[in-house]
Amino acid sequence: LLIRGSVGMQALIGGSVDYASAAGSIIAAGVRGAPVRLVLIVNSKPQFDLVGQPEIKSVQQLKGKVIGISSRGGAVDLLTQLILTHHGVTPNKDATLIVIGTPEELATALRTGRIAACLLSPPRQLILYREGFNKLAYSGDYLTAYPSGGIGATVEKIKTNPSEVLAFVRASLKGLQHYTQNRAESVDNISKYLGIKDLSLAGEVYDLHVSRLGGLSYLDEAWKRGAIDFTKKSLGVTKEIPPSQVFDFSFVEKALGRSKN
Known part of the structure; x- marks a missing residue:
């Protein structure tokens, strides 16, 4: 479903959807204290x-x-x-x-x-x-810790169905890998999804996007702090927010075989 970020957050918290992809809105909700967590990030660098x-x-x-x-x-x-x-x-x-x-x-x-x-x-x-x-x-x-695109889930979903969350994260990582390694197919998909008839323009969009994905930098504590601090500033929040209130990248770690558990 294509839903605006703020509406998508309401749908996620209300249980109308199982996952949401508006990373910025998910971080903002987490900073405000909503029971949601960002479990995967697609772009860890800004696109603007x-x-x-x-x-x-x-x-x-x-x-x-x-x-x-x-x-x-x-x-x-x-x-x-x-x-x-x-x-x-x-x-x-x-x-x-x-x-x-x-x-x-x-x-x-x-x-x-x-x-x-x-x-x-x-x-x-x-x-x-x-x-x-x-x-x-x-x-x-000027700012490296700014996400766009990802997967957010409720704390309840993470606690009650962690196997599903892990499967979703693992499949998303595989899809992202396929996207970055198969330019022609990905450019064609961008053309269809964004309605860009000019394939050379779709190719430019793809090349720029891939160059700005940012890899797994979001797993670093400094990145998490930077993203939270930027969001706090935009929301006018001054109190300290621990990364665990906003992020849960344990599923990414497990999917990549990095988990210590």
């Missing part, structure tokens, strides 16, 4: 590029410009501010951040000149690059 108008060649040139975001305090807002600050552009002082909305609306605002730049993920930024827009920065160079 900061895309600018054709005449803008660097982040520094965004001084005095208007930049689009999807919402206040969300991941896109914080990532945008992180990139700007790193390049000496103070958010909402040197550059104005305005809420535009969905990725499609952000891309439209960029095309019409309403904004000078915004963060976009595949395939949108690749399409815009073909139209003459510029890549100003890759968000993963």
